Amino acid sequence: MNNIRIIPRLDIKGPNLVKGIHLEGLRVLGKPEDFARFYYENGADELIYVDVVASLFGRNSLHDIIARTAKDIFIPLTVGGGLRTVEDIKAVLRAGADKVSLNTAAIHNPQIIKEASQKFGSSTIVISIEAIRQKDGSYLAFTDNGREHTGIDVLSWAKRVEELGAGEILLTSVDREGTGLGFDVDLTKMISEAISIPLIVHGGAGRLEHISEIATAGQADAIAIAGAFHYDFILKNKYVESNSNEGNFEFLKSEKTFSKITPFSIEKSKEYLISKKIKTRI
Amino acid sequence: MQLPNILIIDYNLGNIFxxxxxxxxxxTNTIVSNDKKDIESADAIILPGVGAFGDAMANMRKLDLIEPIKDFIHSKKPFMGVCLGMQLLFTESEEFxxxxxxxxxxxxxxxxxTSGSSNNKIKVPQVGWNKLINDKNTQWMNSPLSSINNDSFMYFVHSYFACPEDESVVLSKTVYEDISYCSSxxxxxxxxxxxxxxxxxxxGLNIYANWLNNIHKK
Known part of the structure; x- marks a missing residue:
């Protein structure tokens, strides 16, 4: 097994870091660059930014935040959300991103995977798959934060994006996202066994046990975590600050966390993996 | 004292930023350029690169950079290659x-x-952090790795790796799955x-600091 990567995922709406449940019901947590800086200094292996509303409105508001982040953060930064064309990808890379993640654009036009991976290198192109479990046990891919049904089977789509030149897959279980109930191990294992490119798994981290389980039983190569890290940051820093008055702040003021998520730090997650004999960078 | 003229070659592939x-x-401020005149007047050069080997060579050929880069390297001025920028220094690649x-x-x-000696699946590309191994002991002291500890973690993204004919140019090794290869x-x-x-x-920033300090000393 290779070194498991621990990747804080920051969902961004306008100028703010937000967090929801099942990718919905977004609450403002603060300035993304403050969280990014803290995660960088505390041992994050990479960072993922997702502009969660860009797909809905067809806008790209991330460039300033990317530039501010990349200036003093020297680990890989993946950026996604609302990137539709090769030109959009180029603009985000020019702003300082190292990789891009595509979902809606790839579903609507799979050839963009081929085109972009040839132009920017496979390793720059991450395909984001939002999976929702069906009654028959299969999984279907969704877009726009789990809102839009595509009818595409997740397993065959994962194999297809690899063939088209994707460098990595970011797999989100929409069912588990924000719940703290643990990752979807069945889904992750099924996809990891079917592909030869690295798999980043997201959605459901609520306790330390969940991350060792997904690395071993799930065969994930990298683990993206949002809520558990964000709440840890907020508690440690007594943090209440944001970039504007846009959005729902009641959650931040209430000092609550979601009951199923026990906040933990990047450091704790890595110590835990090492204690379970799982390799990771410390 | 005039500041050294440090050039990053931009051949439309890579992580210039x-x-x-x-x-x-x-x-250290740098110049980003693909003009061969800038290559001729540079005191030190960094060749970055992400993407395909064939495309990179084709771009450099189109921009008429191949001979100027070779001439620069032969002039014995400091030259640093990163990722694809290291691979391009070699004789040939089997990429596509x-x-x-x-x-x-x-x-x-x-x-x-894509599979190892015990039929284990190997994920390609290698994406993530892996260790630099110093298996010759003394060589790092006189290199930009001088302040770096053995087994330090570095960030890798690649599907291809270099196999130098002359082992003495190998500065560090790295082990991916069960493959030990030249990582610098x-x-x-x-x-x-x-x-x-x-x-x-x-x-990683310390490696840049060491390389740049050596240029400023000259």
């Missing part, structure tokens, strides 16, 4: 058919196999890394 940022972090490289370091660029080279004025020091947090 982060390389430039890593230099800036270390107090066979492609000739700059042939400054003899050897081939080969693809990681040092040959006279050439220092090149398969990993991305500009994406390897504080340790």
């Amino acid at each position: 982060s390389v430039q940022n890593a230099c800036k972090y270390n107090g 058919g066979n492609h000739k490289g700059l042939d400054i370091i003899k050897g081939q660029i080969k693809k990681f196999p 080279v040092l040959k006279e004025n050439i220092f090149a890394t398969q990993f991305h020091p500009e994406k390897s947090a504080e340790t």
